[in-house]
Ligand SMILES: Nc1ccn([C@@H]2O[C@H](COP(=O)(O)O)[C@@H](O)[C@H]2O)c(=O)n1
């Protein structure tokens with residue numbers, strides 16, 4: 001086990017958006033989204049960024065190593081499964097998340113109305129109080145309209 005009592009993790013993910021697909025972010029379907037993520041899994045960039053943040057905090061690599069996008073068994077996978085696996089790996093090494101912060105960059109639609117539902121679901125998946133799950137949204141100011149991006153940090157504590 002690492003000697004550090006605290007460890008910082010950082011993760012990010014991006015997916016191209018295409019009309020006719022469902023957009024899922026933070027484990028919550030986004031109603032009225034004009035396009036959804038092109039991905040091997042359900043394309044939930046927020047959960048992928050959080051899972052990579054957990055793994056990076058303990059230098060455990062990234063989600064592609066555990067869930068290769070070449071494996072047919074992960075096609076259409078619910079990204080909650082990916083996050084649960086990353087959390088399991090963190091806990092097996094004697095750490096747990098203390099708080100997490102997520103930023104999603106998306107031009108349309110506005111995600112503000114979903115902030116509470118997303119925070120609640122991600123806190124539940126990370127086994128955190130909702131007060132410890134920060135959720136922010138940004139537009140790309142039109143620079144990347146066909147694109148969703150998520151970035152996440154997590155503080156891991158020993159014990
Ligand atoms: N998909 C989005 C993007 C942004 N918001 C909210 O809009 C505000 C301004 O965003 P800027 O990128 O122009 O700084 C900010 O309060 C975001 O929370 C949103 O709800 N959904």
Ligand SMILES: C[C@@]1(CO)OP(=O)(O)OP(=O)(O)OC[C@H]1O
Pocket residue numbers: 013014038039040041042043044048063064065067068069070074075077082
């Ligand atoms: C989740 C996995 C596996 O289904 O695929 P995608 O949904 O394409 O997501 P990405 O963040 O590009 O990479 C991790 C993958 O291996």
